[in-house]
Amino acid sequence: MSDHGGPGRLTLPEAAGLLNLPVESVEALVGAGYLRTAASPDGPRVALGDLKAFLARNSDDGPYLDISDASDARLDELDPQSLLDALDGRSEDMARRALDLLVAVFPEAGRWSLSQQARFIEEARTRFEAIVAVAALGSEVDDVLIDELAGVGAEAAWASTPLQEVLLVLRISRDLVVQTAVEVAEERGRHWGLALSLLLTRILPALDRLTDAIARGYWHAVVGQQEESRARYANVVEHSSDGVYEVGLDGRIRYANAALGVILGRSVDELVGQRLLEVLDPATEFRLDAEHTEVAVRRADGVVRVLDIRAIERRDGEELIGFDGIVRDLTAAVRFEELRNDLLGLLGDELRRPLTTVFGLGAMLETHSEELDAAQVRSLGERIRQQAERMRRLTDDLDQMSLLDYDSLLVNRRRLDVGQTVRDALRAVPGADTVDVRIASGIEALADRARVEQVVANLVENAVRYGEAPIVVSAQRGEGDVVVHVTDRGPGVAPTVESTLFSRLSLTGVPRRGMRGPLGLALVRGLVEAMGGRVWYEPVPEGGARFSFTLPAP
Numbered sequence: 001m002s003d004h005g006g007p008g009r010l011t012l013p014e015a016a017g018l019l020n021l022p023v024e025s026v027e028a029l030v031g032a033g034y035l036r037t038a039a040s041p042d043g044p045r046v047a048l049g050d051l052k053a054f055l056a057r058n059s060d061d062g063p064y065l066d067i068s069d070a071s072d073a074r075l076d077e078l079d080p081q082s083l084l085d086a087l088d089g090r091s092e093d094m095a096r097r098a099l100d101l102l103v104a105v106f107p108e109a110g111r112w113s114l115s116q117q118a119r120f121i122e123e124a125r126t127r128f129e130a131i132v133a134v135a136a137l138g139s140e141v142d143d144v145l146i147d148e149l150a151g152v153g154a155e156a157a158w159a160s161t162p163l164q165e166v167l168l169v170l171r172i173s174r175d176l177v178v179q180t181a182v183e184v185a186e187e188r189g190r191h192w193g194l195a196l197s198l199l200l201t202r203i204l205p206a207l208d209r210l211t212d213a214i215a216r217g218y219w220h221a222v223v224g225q226q227e228e229s230r231a232r233y234a235n236v237v238e239h240s241s242d243g244v245y246e247v248g249l250d251g252r253i254r255y256a257n258a259a260l261g262v263i264l265g266r267s268v269d270e271l272v273g274q275r276l277l278e279v280l281d282p283a284t285e286f287r288l289d290a291e292h293t294e295v296a297v298r299r300a301d302g303v304v305r306v307l308d309i310r311a312i313e314r315r316d317g318e319e320l321i322g323f324d325g326i327v328r329d330l331t332a333a334v335r336f337e338e339l340r341n342d343l344l345g346l347l348g349d350e351l352r353r354p355l356t357t358v359f360g361l362g363a364m365l366e367t368h369s370e371e372l373d374a375a376q377v378r379s380l381g382e383r384i385r386q387q388a389e390r391m392r393r394l395t396d397d398l399d400q401m402s403l404l405d406y407d408s409l410l411v412n413r414r415r416l417d418v419g420q421t422v423r424d425a426l427r428a429v430p431g432a433d434t435v436d437v438r439i440a441s442g443i444e445a446l447a448d449r450a451r452v453e454q455v456v457a458n459l460v461e462n463a464v465r466y467g468e469a470p471i472v473v474s475a476q477r478g479e480g481d482v483v484v485h486v487t488d489r490g491p492g493v494a495p496t497v498e499s500t501l502f503s504r505l506s507l508t509g510v511p512r513r514g515m516r517g518p519l520g521l522a523l524v525r526g527l528v529e530a531m532g533g534r535v536w537y538e539p540v541p542e543g544g545a546r547f548s549f550t551l552p553a554p
Helices: 011-018 025-032 047-057 072-077 079-087 093-103 105-113 114-140 144-157 163-187 192-238 257-265 274-281 331-350 351-372 375-407 419-428 449-466 495-500 524-532
Strands: 010-011 045-047 241-250 254-256 292-300 304-316 318-327 415-417 436-438 442-448 470-476 482-490 535-539 545-552
Touching: 010 011, 010 047, 011 045, 011 047, 045 047, 079 163, 093 114, 093 163, 093 304, 114 163, 114 192, 144 192, 163 192, 241 257, 241 436, 257 318, 257 524, 292 470, 304 331, 351 375, 415 419, 419 436, 419 449, 419 470, 419 482, 436 449, 442 449, 442 482, 442 545, 449 482, 449 524, 449 545, 524 535, 524 545
Parallel strands: 436 470
Antiparallel strands: 010 045, 241 254, 241 318, 292 304, 304 318, 415 442, 470 482, 482 545, 535 545
C-alpha cells in the first residue's frame, strides 16, 4: 500500500480495497462522518488507524466478507432495503430525539406547550418517513413526492420560520438518520459495514434531494411573498388618495401615481419627465430634499390647492440617487378651518351688533317708557323688530348653508310677483328705506318666495354695508327667465377676486376677497341655483357694483 501524504494514510481507492467495498461506499462513510480524511496533493486520505478500528467493529474473523457461499438469509441481512424498513420503523423515535436536539440548540423550544411539542414531533416523523421513502425509490422518486417536500418548505416560509431554523432542522434530520442507520446496522451483527455503506450511498443522496426540495419550496415561497408584497404595495400606491412620486437628482419626475395627477390637474403621462418644481408652481418655494413642506400652489388651470409634501432620500448603498415623496391635499382641511373661522367671525360680529342694538333699545324702553310718546315707542319697536329679523335671517342662512352642503334644500316653486317679493324682502333689511325699487308691475317668476326674499335681502344688505347710494333694485323679463339686478355706486369689487367672489372660502396663501355679506355670496349662489337660476357680478361702467341673478319665468 502506498504511504503518500504521510505515514499510515491511504487514498480512498486504497481504503476501498482494504475494506473490500466500492469507492462510492467509502465516500459515503466519509460523508457521514464515520471515516476521517486529511487533505493531500492527490486527494483526501484516510488514516490507517481509523480503517483498522472500523474493521474491528465490523468483523469477527477478518476484514473481508466472502458472500460466494452465503445463505439467502445472510444475503437478506446485507440488503439495504431491509435496513430501510427497520429505519422507517424508528421514525417516531428519531422525531423525539430531534426535539431534544432542537431544545439543546434553541432553549426557547423547551418552553413550548405540549401541543406545540406534539406538532413538532409529528412533523419530524413525517419528514423522516419521507427521507426513507426517497431513499427507497432512489432515482425513481415520484415528482409528486418532491412537490410535497417543496410544499413543506413553502409552509415554513409562509409561517415566517427563519431559514436558519429550517436548515438546522434539516441538519438534525440528516445526522439522526445516519446515526440511526448505524445503530440499525450494528444490531444486525457481523459485517454490518457493507450493508451500511450500501445504505448510505442511497440515504445521503436522498437527504440531498429532500434538502434541495424543501429549500427550493422555501425560496419559491419567499420569492412569491416578495412578489405579492410588491404587487400589494403597487396596488396601495396606485389607489392611494395621496400623491406619490419619485424624482431623480435632477428634479425630474420618474414615477407618479394617479392621485398625484388628480391633485395637480394633469395626467400621469404629463407628469413623468417634468421637473417637479415646475409642475407644482414655478413660484413655489420648494426644495427636493425638504423632509416636510406645506405650500399653496396654483395649478395650470388656475385652481389653487394647499399641499403637504413629505420627502425622503432614496439611496443605492451610500450613494444618493433621488427622492421619494408623498403629496397630501390639505385643501379640504383648510376650507374647513376657514369655514370655522368665518362662522366664529359671524357669531362674534354679525350677531353681536343686532343683539347690542336690541339690548340698547330694550333698555331705553324699560327706563324711559313713561317719557316716550306712542310714535317713539312704535319707532323703537320697529327697530327692534328689524334687528330681530336680521338675527333670524342670519340663523336661517346658517341653516340653509348646511342644507346646501348636503343637497337637501327643499324648494317650493310657485308663481310670484317679483316686485312685491322684493319689497317684502326689504322690510327686514336695516337701512333699506333708501333703496330705489324699479320693477314694473306684472313681472312674475316661478320660484320659492322665501328663498327669493333671502337672496334679495342678502344682496341689498351687502350693498348697504359695502356700497354707496343710490342703491337700485331692478328687474326685466328675459328669454324664458326674469333678471333681477342690485346696483350700487360703491367702490365695486377688485378684479383679482372676482373669480372667487361667489366661493364660500379662499385658500391659505391666496388673498381673501373680503366677504360681502354675513356668509358671503355663496348662499346667494346656492339658493339661486337651487331654484334653477344663475348669479353673477359685473362692474358698473360709471362706477359701482352690480349683482344680478335670474329666476325661471312661468
